[in-house]
Amino acid sequence: xxxxxxxxxxxxxxxxxxxxxxxxxxxxxxxxxxxxxxxxxxxxxxxxxxxxxxxxxxxxxxxxxxxxxxxxxxxxxxxxxxxxxxxxxxxxxxxxxxxxxxxxxxxxxxxxxxxxxxxxxxxxxxxxxxxxxxxxx
Numbered sequence: 001x002x003x004x005x006x007x008x009x010x011x012x013x014x015x016x017x018x019x020x021x022x023x024x025x026x027x028x029x030x031x032x033x034x035x036x037x038x039x040x041x042x043x044x045x046x047x048x049x050x051x052x053x054x055x056x057x058x059x060x061x062x063x064x065x066x067x068x069x070x071x072x073x074x075x076x077x078x079x080x081x082x083x084x085x086x087x088x089x090x091x092x093x094x095x096x097x098x099x100x101x102x103x104x105x106x107x108x109x110x111x112x113x114x115x116x117x118x119x120x121x122x123x124x125x126x127x128x129x130x131x132x133x134x135x136x137x
Contacts, residue, residue: 005052010048011048012079016048037091043082050079054075057115070114071111074107074108077104077107081104082108
């Protein structure tokens with residue numbers, strides 16, 4: 001599952017960079033990107049970086065079982081659906097989708113609270129370890 005978080009993070013960065021290139025083309029053409037495009041671009045970029053970091057943190061902290069599954073699933077939903085909602089809601093005029101941003105943002109918050117709980121109460125996974133972190137799942 002951590003492979004999914006890291007892969008999603010790198011894919012998100014590639015998508016974010018592609019959107020950034022499109023925004024640059026709009027600027028070079030004398031116009032400018034709309035605010036909704038800029039906002040979703042920034043959200044996807046930051047969330048993708050956090051996804052990569054979270055993938056490594058899940059391994060390092062030894063997060064397992066249902067907590068590992070919940071962190072992964074909740075984070076992936078938030079990472080992609082929050083910026084997609086901005087692009088579809090504002091960009092495509094599907095304004096009825098905009099309230100769902102609270103759901104996607106809530107999923108991200110819960111994932112981070114689970115990681116906070118794991119960090120505060122769990123074994124860090126590094127005590128007594130003398131080698132590299134084991135292979136990814």
